[in-house]
Amino acid sequence: MELTSSTEHGLQIVTVQEPRIDAAVALAFKDRxxxxxxxxxxxxxxxxNHVQFIDSSGLGAIVAAMKNLAPDRKLILAGLTPTVDKVFRLTRMDSVFGVFPTVEAALTKLRA
Amino acid sequence: MPELLPFAVSLKGTENAVRDGLAQAMACLAPLHLNTDDAGTVELVLAEALNNVVEHALASTPELTAIEIRGSHGADGLHITVIDCGAPMPDGTAPLAKTPNLDVETHDMPEGGFGWYLIHTLATDVKYSRVGAANHLSLQLPVGV
Incomplete structure (x- = not known):
């Protein structure tokens, strides 16, 4: 499970460099x-934006990551591909996270 | 209507094998030329069904037991049956779709329980039966129609 990280304008950007967050890697994702x-x-x-597929285990791992950052830090999502977006919409988890089409859009909004 | 011959894919009952099994099943669907949305629907439902088998039915015997995916296509869409010889469903039926409760504090936000909800939301028909020592989960998906 490869994650890369950078800091821009007081935001930490973590990019998932894998095509899937599924049951096989959910635990590794949480740890990383x-x-x-x-x-x-x-x-x-x-x-x-590199993730083409996520299942309910992957979704659970992202929720766990959000809970781990709370209450002091927020987790915002960007670059959801169609199937990933579908999982967030169907479970209504898109209402729990801030969701932006791209990192650039998130940066613009969060800096404003 | 696109022509799809019935197919079967066999995989081991482990999380890593689920990835390969899914890829093989999706490759079998190539003749249907599904769009991204429909392909995502099929892969998601199938992934959740297979994960459930690995996590529950085969929890105590993952390496020993195989899972079989059978698929066919008709005028009403795609029919998928997932077969395993693991433990039966505890109450003899497939769990119902419980809408995840998100109206809670952050630290109580659910990290699981989405699988059956996604299956019931995306599949038009979900049937479970115990056939001898095997579990059969039949799913109908309104794609490629």
Whole structure:
């Protein structure tokens, strides 16, 4: 499970460099998210533009990551591909997270 | 209507094998030329069905037991049956679609329980039966019609 991280305008951007977040890697994703965001203070933007598929285990792992950052830090989602977007919409989890079409859109909004 | 011959895919009952099994099943559907939305629907429902088998029915015997996916296509869409020889459903039927309760504090936000909800939301018909020592989960998906 490869995640890369950068900081821009007081936001930590974590990009998932994998095509799937499914049951096989959900636990690894949770662990890597914890390691990658540990000790920071910024809002985290999770860039999912490389992720083509997510199942309910992957969704649960993203929720776990959000809970791990709370209450001091927020988790924002960006770059949802069609099937990933479908999972968030059907479960109404899109109403729990801030969801942006791209990282750029998230940065513009969050800086404003 | 596109022509799809009935197909069967066999996989081991582990999380990693589910990935390969899904890829094989999706490759079998190539003749239907599903659009991204419909292909996503099929892959998602099938993934949740297979994950359930691995996590519950085969929880104690994952390496020993195989799962079979059978598929066929007709005027009303795609018919998929997932077969395993693991433990039966606890109350003899497929769990119902429980809408996840998101009206809670952040620390109580659900991290699971979405699987059957997604299956029931996306499939038009969901039937479970115990046939001898096997579980049969039949799913109908309104795609490729």
């Amino acid at each position: 998210m914890r390691d990658t965001t540990e000790g920071g203070i910024d809002t985290v933007v999770l860039d999912l």
